Amino acid sequence: MSSNVSTDKPKLSAKEVFGKILHNQLFIPLIALLLLVIFNLATDPGFFKITLEPNIAGNLVLSGNLITMIDYASELVILAIGMTLVTSASGGQDISVGATIAIAGSTILRIVKTQSPDISAGKFAGIIIGSFILCVIVSALFGAFNGALVAFFKIQPMVATLILFTAGRSIAAWINNNDNISINDKRFGYFGNFIPGIPIPTPVFITVICLVVIALVLKFTNLRLYSQSVGINASSSRLNGINPKMIKLLTFVILGICVAVCGFIKVSRTSSITYSVIANNIEMDAILAVALGGNNLGGGKFNLSASVLGAYVIQFLTTTLYKFKEIDSSSISAYKAVVVIILIIISAPIVRKWFDDMKNKRAAARSVAVKAAGSEAGKENI
Numbered sequence: 001m002s003s004n005v006s007t008d009k010p011k012l013s014a015k016e017v018f019g020k021i022l023h024n025q026l027f028i029p030l031i032a033l034l035l036l037v038i039f040n041l042a043t044d045p046g047f048f049k050i051t052l053e054p055n056i057a058g059n060l061v062l063s064g065n066l067i068t069m070i071d072y073a074s075e076l077v078i079l080a081i082g083m084t085l086v087t088s089a090s091g092g093q094d095i096s097v098g099a100t101i102a103i104a105g106s107t108i109l110r111i112v113k114t115q116s117p118d119i120s121a122g123k124f125a126g127i128i129i130g131s132f133i134l135c136v137i138v139s140a141l142f143g144a145f146n147g148a149l150v151a152f153f154k155i156q157p158m159v160a161t162l163i164l165f166t167a168g169r170s171i172a173a174w175i176n177n178n179d180n181i182s183i184n185d186k187r188f189g190y191f192g193n194f195i196p197g198i199p200i201p202t203p204v205f206i207t208v209i210c211l212v213v214i215a216l217v218l219k220f221t222n223l224r225l226y227s228q229s230v231g232i233n234a235s236s237s238r239l240n241g242i243n244p245k246m247i248k249l250l251t252f253v254i255l256g257i258c259v260a261v262c263g264f265i266k267v268s269r270t271s272s273i274t275y276s277v278i279a280n281n282i283e284m285d286a287i288l289a290v291a292l293g294g295n296n297l298g299g300g301k302f303n304l305s306a307s308v309l310g311a312y313v314i315q316f317l318t319t320t321l322y323k324f325k326e327i328d329s330s331s332i333s334a335y336k337a338v339v340v341i342i343l344i345i346i347s348a349p350i351v352r353k354w355f356d357d358m359k360n361k362r363a364a365a366r367s368v369a370v371k372a373a374g375s376e377a378g379k380e381n382i
Contacts, residue, residue, distance in 0.1 A: 023352070025294040029309040032292070032343050036316050040065075044323070052199060057186070062199045065319055073315035074203035075101075075262040075279070078210050079286040080311040082255030084295060084302050089227040089244075089251040090150050091299030092157025093287045096142075097259050099168025101279035104139045104263025106172040108132065109181040109273055112188060124187055136260040142168075143256020147249035165283075173275045183271040192268030203265050210261060211308065218304070227251055231299030281333065285314050291344045314340065 021027060040047040050064040079097055086094050111131035119127075142164060149160035164171075183189075191202050218224045226247050229237040234244040262282075267273050291297055292313060293306030317339060321332045345351060 025303045025306045026309060028294055028343060028346060029292055029306060029313050032313045033309070033316065036313070036320060040320060040323075047323070055194060057194075057196070059194060059196050060199055061194050061201075065323065067201065069312075069316050069319040071201040071203055072319070073312050074201075074207040075265055076282065076285050076289060076311040076315055077207050077308050078258050078261050078265075079255075079282065080289040080293075080307040081210060081214050081304065082251070082258035083286045084290050084293075084304055084307040085223070085227055085251040086157070086255050087287075087290050087295060087297060088231045088299055088302040089248045090157050091231055091297075092150070093283075093290075093297065094146060094161045094252065094255055095158055095283045095287075096146065096161040096164035096168055097255065097262075097283045097286060098279040098281065099164050099166075099172070100139060100142050100256070100259045101263040101266055101282065102169050102172035102273070102275050103142065103175070104135045104260045105267035105273050105278060106175040106181075106275070107135045107138050108264055109183065109267055110175050112183055112185075113176075113181050119185075121187075124185070128188075128191075132260070132264055135264060136257055139260035139263065140253050140256040143252045143254070143259070144249060146256075147252030150252065151245040151248040169275045172273075176273075178275075180275075181273055185271075189268055189271045192265050192270070206261065206265060210258070214304070223250075224302075228301050232301070286311075288340050288344070289314055292340060313343075 037048075048064070048066050050062055050066060052060050053063050055061045055063075083093060083097070086092075108131045111134065112127060146157075146161050146164065149155045149163075150157050153160075190196075191206070193202065194200075195202055226237070226242050229240070229242055230244045230247045237247075238244055262279070266278055287297075289311035290302075290307045292310035293303060293308075295302045295307060314336070317336055318332065321327055321335055322329070327335065
């Protein structure tokens with residue numbers, strides 16, 4: 001029996017399509033990225049030039065501003081993953097990640113520093129794997145400490161993480177007796193720079209692995225649903241069988257694991273550590289990445305892709321500012337803050353709601369005017 005019912009979906013007008021694009025959470029960070037691309041092309045046509053050149057070690061590697069931006073955004077992207085989950089579930093942010101990166105890096109160096117540079121490849125791999133696993137455990141425990149303060153003692157996240165923000169770098173220095181450790185084995189630097197024979201920076205591969213892992217976790221588990229439910233209404237989620245305390249604790253542990261990966265990359269980049277400088281202010285950039293992605297800093301629904309894109313935008317902006325010699329390096333943070341604040345205000349839900357209200361008012365006024373005109377025309381015909 002044939003049916004005459006049409007299954008075709010109604011076609012959207014150009015105005016409706018533009019409205020959907022405008023309200024997409026990725027719109028603001030994508031526009032910011034596009035503006036940075038246009039600005040750099042206008043000021044320096046060779047900004048995006050990529051060349052294959054030998055590095056200090058004599059290996060052919062890809063170089064250029066774009067490669068630098070993608071490379072040095074790695075730690076920020078990885079942190080944005082964990083920060084997004086913490087923000088969603090707890091309605092707050094962890095400001096201790098920079099100090100905890102110092103702890104993670106110091107833990108790795110504590111193990112690696114005693115080894116001779118002439119050890120075999122097999123033994124070296126075992127040392128690296130062992131030190132990284134210990135680093136993950138330590139960072140996860142510190143994440144659990146922060147999560148316990150938030151989940152069980154109901155301390156506001158920024159206040160709870162202020163403890164490690166204050167004491168973390170001192171703990172990192174204590175781990176290595178306040179010595180500035182340097183690793184002479186060049187193989188240790190492969191993880192934060194380049195592996196011989198591979199022209200792409202190693203942190204890029206590590207970032208891709210982290211993104212794939214978290215994508216699979218969100219796809220095959222209920223972590224997204226549970227963290228959003230807890231962030232929106234913890235009491236309602238508890239009535240639906242979700243344990244808000246454990247979800248909050250879990251997100252902080254996941255952030256701790258992200259911190260461990262970042263700490264490993266950071267110390268591998270320089271094969272050393274300076275406790276007061278390593279990952280300085282990276283927690284602010286991670287929080288800004290989440291906000292720039294249009295995620296509600298008060299918790300609830302989140303878009304991880306938007307946070308990742310926000311992280312790349314922030315690093316792109318940083319790379320762009322460093323390019324200008326007229327700008328003092330000490331004032332780059334101020335310039336970056338102004339731009340990011342403007343972008344965050346534009347992407348804020350309350351601002352978007354204001355634009356929607358103005359749009360609805362104009363539409364209502366236009367409708368009233370059309371009806372009034374039609375009524376006047378009807379009177380004239382009578």
